[in-house]
Amino acid sequence: MCVPCRLGVIGAVVLLLAGGFAYTGGWIAPHRLSTPTIIDQFQRNDGVHEGYRRNHAKGVCVEGYFESTGAAAQLSKAGVFAQGRTPVVGRFALPGGNPRAPDGSVPIRSFALMFKQADGQQWRTGMNSVPLFPVHTPEEFYQLLANSQPVPGTGKPDPARMKAFAEAHPALQAFGGWIARHPPSSSFANGAYYSVNAFYLVDAAGKRQAVRWAVLPETPYAPVADAQKGEASFLDADLTQKLAAGPLRWRLMLTLGAPGDPIDDATQTWPDDRQQVDAGTLVIERASSQADGGVCRDVNFDPTVLPAGIAASNDPLLAARSAAYALSYQRRTREVALGEHDQKAPQ
Secondary structure, three states: OOHHHHHHHHHHHHHHOOOOOOOOOOEEOOOOEEHHHHHHHHHHHHOOOOOOOOOOOEEEEEEEEEEEOOOOOOOOOOHHHOOEEEEEEEEEEEOOOOOOOOHHHOOOOEEEEEEEOOOOOEEEEEEEOOOOOOOOOHHHHHHHHHHOOOOOOOOOOOHHHHHHHHHHOHHHHHHHHHHHHOOOEOOOOOOOEEOOOOEEEEOOOOOEEEEEEEEEEOOOOOEOOHHHHOOOOHHHHHHHHHHHOOOEEEEEEEEEOOOOOOOOOOOOOOOOOOOEEEEEEEEEEEEEOHHHOOOOOOOOOOOOOOOOOEEEOOOHHHHHHHHHHHHHHHHHHHHHHHOOOOOOOOO
């Protein structure tokens, strides 16, 4: 893939990828980067759509359950891994802040889940169809976001600024290369979704095991077709059609980190030979529109909401993601409460 083309892909993806990174109510050292500064930059890049999430604005709610095999119970005391069934609320979405963006405008899908344990604790996770992130720190992400701001006239990032940034940040080039080698899926149902960040499993004795996870579809993967690319909302329609024929399933696979594997750097993947544990089956039974008050509409899928038995790593992006999601939630719910989007359906 040519360098200018790859930079164009990276620029487009960055505009649409993950929510802003900053600490709510505080600052990010060393240059005192505040939460509103980050979120405001997202709004400059993608526009303001009142009542909607600042990222992953276009999406659909789903419900189902997780059927645990019990295979991970020895690694984690979390109730979700005990043999049995745990109710799940989730959300498929496209990255980006435009709730009316065509489905073909971005090569990434996201899948957020909230597992509701019987003891009242929750496990929330926000996954992407890409297993790595383009930059390592919140500061780098803000710089990338600013360099990716569309310029007047073209509506695209300045290629010279993007080229300079990419040359100074090799991880961004690796991210773009992964995107180029993996065409987007033709359906929400046949895509794999990754935690991206690392976490820890904690057993009853307090032993910690580094982990990343992914949900892998039982529906065979197929790349997006040319005919689909011209349809504005083919992913939602396809999901509805597939669920009408029966539930959809994914395997929850836990990848166990080994000594020396990076725990705090989402730009680096782990070797393919790491031990994996098949923790069970995620079953999605039904979908609902957020415009009609779907079950996921008011859920903040903060990836640091974790039950006892799962713990966050010291990856700096995790705390930043949590804070950004919180601020986005505060802004959109305030807009709903004030009635500033009377003719718009909150997402």
